Amino acid sequence: MSKAADVQVFVQHRYALTPAIDCWRLARRDGAPLPPFSAGAHVEVQIAPGVRRAYSLCSDPAHTGFYEIAVKHEVDGRGGSRALHQLVHINSDLSIGAPRNLFALTHEPGLHVLVGAGVGLTPLIAMAHSLHHSGAAFQLIARVRQREDLLFAPLLEQGPWHDCVTVSYSSQGALELPDNAAHVYCCGPDGFMQAVKAHYSALPDAHWHQEHFSASAVSTGGEHGYRLLLSASGREIEVAAGQRLIDALRVNGVACETVCEQGVCGSCVVGWQDGRPRHQDECLTDEDRQSYVALCCAGCDSDSLTLEL
Ligand code: FES
Incomplete structure (x- = not known):
C-alpha cells in the first residue's frame, strides 16, 4: 500500500x-x-x-x-x-x-445491484460504465428526493445503459430493491446504507460492498497506554492512556499522511506486525486487517504494537 x-x-x-x-x-x-x-x-x-x-x-x-x-x-x-x-x-x-x-467490483456472475443516494451515486456511475462494457448484468438504483437532485440525469435517463437504471424518488414513496442480487454495492448516508443492508440481510458478507462518506465513529484514545515499535526506523514511542495512536506518532515527529481522519479514505493505512491493533476504520476488509491498520482511528489491545514505519 x-x-x-x-x-x-x-x-x-x-x-x-x-x-x-x-x-x-x-x-x-x-x-x-x-x-x-x-x-x-x-x-x-x-x-x-x-x-x-x-x-x-x-x-x-x-x-x-x-x-x-x-x-x-x-x-x-x-x-x-x-x-x-x-x-x-x-x-x-x-x-x-x-x-x-477500496470499493472494487467483483467479476462474479449474477446480477450486480448498485444502490446510491444523492452524491453517493458517484462511484456507482463508474461501476455502471464498467459493468456495461463487460456485458455483466446490473441494475443501478438512484435514490434522490426529487429530479433536480439527480446527478448525471441525462446519462441516467438517456445514456447507453439507461435501461439498467431505476430512479427512485423519496418524495414519492419507499425504496424498492430487487431480490435477486448476487452482489450489492451501496453508497450514501449511513442510515440509507443500513436500510439497504437490512433488505439484503440474507446476502453473504462478501457479497455486500459499501462505501462511506464519513465514519460513524471517530477514534478517541484508549483506557490503557501501550508502546509502538516502529520497525523501519527502530524507534519506540509510548502512547499514553487517553491519547490517540496517531497523535502519539505526530507528537514524536513521525509524519503521518491523513485525509479524512475518520477511517474512511485509507490514506493513513500502514502495515503492522506484532501486537493486537484495534481496528476502528471503515475502509479495510477483514483480510486487509490481518496485515494493515488505519492509523487515524486505530487503538491497541496489547501492550505493544509493531508498525511498519
Ligand atoms: S485518514 Fe482517512 S482512513 Fe485514516
Whole structure:
C-alpha cells in the first residue's frame, strides 16, 4: 500500500450537476493519459495547502484522458467541499494522488445491484460504465428526493445503459430493491446504507460492498497506554492512556499522511506486525486487517504494537 507521487492536472471543465453538486473534469495540460483506474476508485485532491480530500472518480474507467469527480457543497462539513467549490475553477491547477480502490467490483456472475443516494451515486456511475462494457448484468438504483437532485440525469435517463437504471424518488414513496442480487454495492448516508443492508440481510458478507462518506465513529484514545515499535526506523514511542495512536506518532515527529481522519479514505493505512491493533476504520476488509491498520482511528489491545514505519 505504498503511495505513488501526485499527478499534476488542471480543471478542463466544471459544471453544475444539481443545485448543490458540481462536476470537475481533470486532465493533464499536455494531454497525456492519466493513470488507469478501476471503477469504485477515488483520488485525493490537494485543494489548498493543508486541505486534502478524497473523492470518488465517476467518469468511465475505459477513458483515461480525463477524470471526473462530483462533489456536493457541504455547508456544515469540515471545509473541504466549500474550498473546492469556492477556489477550484476552470483552468485551476491541482495536485491529485494516484487512484486507489477500496470499493472494487467483483467479476462474479449474477446480477450486480448498485444502490446510491444523492452524491453517493458517484462511484456507482463508474461501476455502471464498467459493468456495461463487460456485458455483466446490473441494475443501478438512484435514490434522490426529487429530479433536480439527480446527478448525471441525462446519462441516467438517456445514456447507453439507461435501461439498467431505476430512479427512485423519496418524495414519492419507499425504496424498492430487487431480490435477486448476487452482489450489492451501496453508497450514501449511513442510515440509507443500513436500510439497504437490512433488505439484503440474507446476502453473504462478501457479497455486500459499501462505501462511506464519513465514519460513524471517530477514534478517541484508549483506557490503557501501550508502546509502538516502529520497525523501519527502530524507534519506540509510548502512547499514553487517553491519547490517540496517531497523535502519539505526530507528537514524536513521525509524519503521518491523513485525509479524512475518520477511517474512511485509507490514506493513513500502514502495515503492522506484532501486537493486537484495534481496528476502528471503515475502509479495510477483514483480510486487509490481518496485515494493515488505519492509523487515524486505530487503538491497541496489547501492550505493544509493531508498525511498519
Ligand atoms: S485518514 Fe482517512 S482512513 Fe485514516
